[in-house]
Amino acid sequence: MKKLTILPQLLLAFTFALTGFAAQAQEVKGNAAAGSSKSWLCVGCHSIPEYRADYPLVYKVPMLGGQNAAYIASSLAAYKKGERKHPTMRAIAGSLSEQDMADLGEYYAAQTASSPNNPLK
Structure with missing residues (x-):
């Protein structure tokens, strides 16, 4: 008798697991x-040569051109989740969708020293 009550629960759990795997497979x-x-969200800080942000600490802002697309998208996602701590970046990343993050990653990954679209990167 107990096996009959467990079977529907196992089927339901299996269905949810498959749904989760399918959602992960649909990568942006x-x-x-x-x-x-x-x-335009990025160039205000990231395309100024030798720019140093002074809040909360003084540090050099990295150039984005030529960075790996997946790294940029995952960094933005980490700012959005609060895993990376910088108030300005968290606010900007919070306004972005997963598609926006992937698009920005691809854009900056395609930049080279001779790219005419954004020579300062």
């Missing part, structure tokens, strides 16, 4: 052209 693909129109 970035688009560099779409990222170009969203990069």
Whole structure:
């Protein structure tokens, strides 16, 4: 008798597990052209040579051009979740969707020293 009551619960758990795997398989693909129109959020700090942010601590702001697309998207996601701590970056990342993050990652990954779209990167 007990086996009959457990079986529906196991089937339900299995269904939820499969649904979770399917959701993970639908990874967002970035688009560099779409990222170009969203990069205005970044250029104010990240494209100024030798720029140093002074809040909360003074540190050099990294250039984004040529960085790995997945690294940029995962960094933005970490700021959005609060895993990385910088108030300005957290606010900006909080306004971005997963698609926006992937697009920005692809845009900056495509930048080279000779890229005409954003020569300062």
